[in-house]
Amino acid sequence: MSSYIPNTDADRARMLEALGSDSVDQLFEVIPAEKRFPALKLPGPLSEMEVKTLLRGLSEKNADLDHHPCFLGAGAYHHFVPSVVDHIIGRGEFYTAYTPYQAEASQGTLISIYEFQSMVCALMGMDVANASMYDGATALAEAGLMAARATRRYKLIVASTLNPGYRRVLRTYTQGIRMEIHDLRRDDDGRVDAVQAEELIDGETAAVVVQQPNFLGCLEDLAPLSELAHQRGALLVVCVDPISLGLLKPPGELGADIAVGEGQSLGNPPSYGGPYVGLFACRQQYVRQMPGRLVGMTTDAEGRRGFVLTLQPREQHIRREKATSNICTNEALVALAAATYLAAMGKAGLHQVAELCYHKAHYAAREIEGLPGYERVLGDFFKEFVIRTPVPPAEVNKRLWERGIIGAYPLAADYPELTDCLLFCVTEMNSREQIDQLVGALRGIGR
Amino acid sequence: MSSYIPNTDADRARMLEALGSDSVDQLFEVIPAEKRFPALKLPGPLSEMEVKTLLRGLSEKNADLDHHPCFLGAGAYHHFVPSVVDHIIGRGEFYTAYTPYQAEASQGTLISIYEFQSMVCALMGMDVANASMYDGATALAEAGLMAARATRRYKLIVASTLNPGYRRVLRTYTQGIRMEIHDLRRDDDGRVDAVQAEELIDGETAAVVVQQPNFLGCLEDLAPLSELAHQRGALLVVCVDPISLGLLKPPGELGADIAVGEGQSLGNPPSYGGPYVGLFACRQQYVRQMPGRLVGMTTDAEGRRGFVLTLQPREQHIRREKATSNICTNEALVALAAATYLAAMGKAGLHQVAELCYHKAHYAAREIEGLPGYERVLGDFFKEFVIRTPVPPAEVNKRLWERGIIGAYPLAADYPELTDCLLFCVTEMNSREQIDQLVGALRGIGR
């Protein structure tokens, strides 16, 4: 018997006796014999030691960021994760519990979610934040759906500078329902085209959806968009990089009605794309339209402070087909990592991370633009920037990899007009030495 | 200020005000000015990220057993450590507590030590075991001292097949006090010479000290030694490999009065020699002569079961210069790892580990003896065996390393008569594939 199953043959015999059964097989007689007990063609069982070796082997087939300088971003980021984070999310009491339905037995999880909500609000300058969505893309999609619910309008104006993956997920999410989606093109500086915005946003528009800094790394000018949207009764949905909020004005200050973002950067490794966590916040007036879980503060009969899941009538387990979303399991542990990260970094730490990213990225950009054949295109940016390369981007990356460097993100597939461009990302994880190494390599490649 | 120091300048100002001091420096005025505040020439502070990178770099300069087959033993062993062990000893409540002086606030540690003591007794077939000694060598040395205390005799007869390092530590420990130490030579089979034993053990002898399986891997015949020692009023001290006790008769059954051993194999990685843990057990009658801490079961006023440090009047903090030993801090967390390991492996698991070692070592020995030029010397063994090599041992190891294999232990320094020999160790961590790889390499080297 497996080390994961405590009961022995003797235990099973005792239980079967209590049941008046002869064998465990009897319990499955309800299943037609010909469908019962298929022999699963799976690899044979392995001991713990063998599994360890096998998985170490598989993992070592991957080139990891501990051992390679990396200039990839585009929606997943290599930021520093303090050791404390893993120690906290590695506490069995956290990671082997589930959704805190039984509040009295779950105050640890509940308080940490309340704190997560509070810090997401602080970061975003918003009134309320939920306990998490799956990831940035689905948070954005849910924001689109919520905007429609809140406005009873079914048209979304979506910036082409929004993460193309997010735009696709939004389309996936809305394919079964009534929703018009219009792309809002960018100007030459890489920002939302104000003129077209003026044309597209109308009295039917549920929301304008933009990203700050946008997918191309550029800093959008949100004030006119916000004004426009609100004038026409539409909501402004802003998707943010939470790390940038250590430095930049929060969406709440820029007019956002719903703010979402990918929370991976807050204390979580890139982990080949998941688990990540969707941040989701909005203005107070829309709280009952929100998807996902919310934790609130309350008291017990003796007046002691305590925390509970609240406003549950928005959720599927109460409202079923009328729920604001179908989400049930979310990304609680990743949110806990984010909460731990934000607590450890605090006010000063997050600011410092953002500044390090900003200055390092600008240093790298300047150095690269200075290279013959390389050109930086588009406008002001935060930690990501677009470079037109003298040799095809794929070739650049290939040759960087020959030097052990994981290069930048080729924009061709998403932005045909930027086919000869790479999106570079520089964070606090990139030492000057790494940046100089990159620049040196690019110089060689450009020759 | 460091992230490890919470107080801010404002906090310090408040505290200084309470103290009526102007500055922190004032607190140190008692130190002569010319000795005060030396500028330490240490490398400058590093951020967490930099320390991580630095230490990763240092660690990767070492060839580790995760990536290299290894046939070294000789007192430190590469055994399997189930994942649960690290998860348990990684619990902050365990590793950030200290010696459980305050029993009511330390039942977790106390119970785990009580369980450790119980399982060490079960393993060794002894009456009482303490909460741990530093390591195998110091446990052995303390056993020698204790034998002298218990018998009021000051002569130790020490098998030359006892780990040479342990013999040296015993000499270090006893250099300041009255203690005669006689070496007891081995016979051609690699076991204690019965004839010389008969000559050396006399009415002045405090103890006969042997190892089972001995340093050369061989299985000693303890019955006659035990009889002889006890006849002459001496104690029998046996040093064991706890893993072997999954299969072999425990020292308690073989006449040992004190049994000691290195506990590293029980759930701890080789860790370049430490932290390890000394196992120390004896017969009931000697309990008040024991060194180290002991945990006992008792009750509170309401009759509830609880655990406390007990028989403390043996210890330095009570008895000072009359204590049985100066040991204070021991190896509690390593003992906890051992307790967790023994609980997870249990009766069947430890047996299976021991059998795997036995069969794999014997397979390897047979295969190597079958190679031209290689000869196995000495008698029956458990998991370690001695091979005479056709080319010098150092050369063999060098050439194994060229193939990525960490070879065996050269015996020349400790046993000049075995200068052309290597001590091989094979455990459950060595797959047949690894063994065959070793054999193939040895064949090539022998040619």
Add this chain to the structure above:
Amino acid sequence: MEPLLIELSSPGRVGFSLPSLDVPESELPNDLVRDDLTLPELSEREVVQHFTRLSQLNFSVDTGFYPLGSCTMKYNPKLNEDVARHPGFAQIHPRQDQSTVQGALQLMSELQEYLAEITGLPAVSLQPLAGAHGELTGMLVIRAYHLNRGDDDRHTVLVPDSAHGTNPATATMCGYEVITVRSDHRGNIDVQELDRLMDHRVAGLMLTNPNTLGLYEEHILEVAEIVHRAGGLIYCDGANMNALLGIARPGELGADVLHLNLHKTFSAPHGGGGPGGGGTAVTEELRAFLPIPVVGRTAGGGSDGGAEYYLDYDRPLSIGPVSSFYGNFGVMVKAYAYLRSLGGHGLRTVSENAVLNANYLRQQLTGYFELPYDRPCMHECVFSGKAQARLGVHTLDMAKRLIDLGFHPPTVYFPLIVDEALMIEPTETESLETLDAFVAAMRQIAREAEDAPELVRDSPRTTPVGRLDEVGAARKPNLKWQA
């Protein structure tokens, strides 16, 4: 109880340590720089103390029995935690060149295969991030399938009244109208009603098997037949697969689409509410509609030195991606380690023991609590607290009393079709002794409901807080601290 971070915060404290700037500064975009950021300020020591103390306020699988029905709160092997944290898994970027992450892709490819083998549904997407997300994925696949056939008149979905709330909620998100199907007196879907409701306007049926009563759907083959005959498809909610591993393949029982909960059946821990994994398996016919990308394997097996495993985006009929990248990779690693540890036979013993444990509880508690559907159960059993409710002791009271007795309560008030429901799922990782202790506690509570109802109603007493004012919480929501 532990104060909040913001209450522990003190100006100027730092809990981080970052490298100093090693490049020249650049000018900041001053008009975009924020004025203030009110995050807490704490030292590392305080952060660790805070969250460690919080953790101790939780019940959890690692500290006790957690028979939360429908959630499969099995023990999560520590091995899985360790392997998933390997830098070669955790520290790889989703946009890396695929040739540099072949180990990750191989793992995903093999996991797809294993899940296909287990479910009897050959095409798998690992992209969905939880069960409900798998439902969304699967229902969109069903929708795409119908549309692709030009069958655009199907606007409704049938959902049994016993279904989990995510099922109808999902159908709505996909634009379907939900029609509820009754359960019969044995806890099965009512076949006659199904037959009546099923027609060419119905896209499909969302079925759970074993259903949320913990009961095997006795007429599943007939049900599938009825739905398929009318051109509909069967969406099977696989949250309860812990009953069927190596016991039966949903694909052979008529399911066209099935999501799995990697965080339930395949031992990835629940994380206090996630992350999960909602891998979704479909029939060959539906393969083309799965989200992009799926992981493919080149026929040549990369023997030419090229990459063997790859992300396949070239799927024109795909519903599109459902998440940012390729799914919760970290969760997949745990599920993969679990499957490799157990093998096919091991999986069957998992379900056998899960089902045996549940039946044992069912048998031991019968007579103490009402059993609305009195037949052998699968991996969980659902009682009703109706008898106790008549004495003024409700299921919620009994749940709270269980907390005082050291157990996490079962799922309560679900499924909705059982009054005062108590849904108990022991899983295979609990011992007979634990089950017996739980039985004793439940029987004690049944006794107390008669003899000392106040005792039950006033529980819990041993927790850091008593029952909380949920109405107040909802009326004036306090959802964040005032900094």
Add this chain to the structure above:
Amino acid sequence: MEPLLIELSSPGRVGFSLPSLDVPESELPNDLVRDDLTLPELSEREVVQHFTRLSQLNFSVDTGFYPLGSCTMKYNPKLNEDVARHPGFAQIHPRQDQSTVQGALQLMSELQEYLAEITGLPAVSLQPLAGAHGELTGMLVIRAYHLNRGDDDRHTVLVPDSAHGTNPATATMCGYEVITVRSDHRGNIDVQELDRLMDHRVAGLMLTNPNTLGLYEEHILEVAEIVHRAGGLIYCDGANMNALLGIARPGELGADVLHLNLHKTFSAPHGGGGPGGGGTAVTEELRAFLPIPVVGRTAGGGSDGGAEYYLDYDRPLSIGPVSSFYGNFGVMVKAYAYLRSLGGHGLRTVSENAVLNANYLRQQLTGYFELPYDRPCMHECVFSGKAQARLGVHTLDMAKRLIDLGFHPPTVYFPLIVDEALMIEPTETESLETLDAFVAAMRQIAREAEDAPELVRDSPRTTPVGRLDEVGAARKPNLKWQA
């Protein structure tokens, strides 16, 4: 409370998973094979649950304030835990060829250097495994030094009455007779008595500075002068180095030998009672006597491609090895990470804050408890509970009461020269708020000792067990379970 493993055990349960035998079986040595092995039998889930529950019964630094005097219970950075677990550190064998472990040797070599710089004593052995082990090492070094000079008439060692118990116990183990030296009214070693006792038969003085009263030895230079003049050496117990990092170097204050407690001063966690690290530093004159091996560095720096760092066994005057290998390497990694994190200036701030925190507590509690030596302290302060004892409330009672108020008690009844001693060491990792909360609790207890002595005497009440019968435990020792 949690049952014992053996009580949880059930025949046939397994918590392990081992590979099957992949080689032919060999014949077992049947006469040596044991009949039975009564270890517990549990599944992995049960093992994890058991030890997790046990852990929660502990007070610890991670969960609260732990001002255990003389033990320096500072916060242990999590970073250190992580780096020490790296396979390149944990999975290396002590008998590997030195060329394959250059990273480990470099770390040890540099750590030796750093500790030399901090202590002002140039030669360091990292081999001792705890403080007392360092004492043994150091005292044997002193012995070897005298003997090597032909000075074989020194059979006694002077030890102040305030010394930690390990000091006299160590002297005995080294074959010395212990002569106790009184402390004076300011808590210093009594210089006059020292002068009287010191002669050519005395091997040396074991001094602690700051001493166990938390007080700086005001006459340390004079003391050293007296001892050295008579040919003796100064052994300095460095357990209290947390007061002196970057503040003063013991080597410049007259110490010839000093042990450090890596598990106190250098942040390696205490592990529930170990592992520790007792690195021992000596003067140049004593270098030759240190245990073998020490870590050396080749002059050429390995530039010829040979190994740069090596284990130096070629030390004929060495006292020999004191342990199985090279010391607690894992502990060294943590200390190294700590030193590299802080740097020299950071170390000084550590001691400054440790000393400031202690003085703050001293000042805040003065008036509530008797302060036997009323002068500024270093990193800890020692009060006496005498006033309370007169009311029938003893230090032990107050310690237990503190547990109920959420604090780990200070060290009690040590040093022995203070009646009813309360030895409080806050360390630098505690915040002012924590200190204030502790002060409030202590003041409350002082009040309760007057107003409600029963309350204090009957504590603790909030723990899983009340005060335990220690006398009974010692009279009929039960030291293991009956299987």
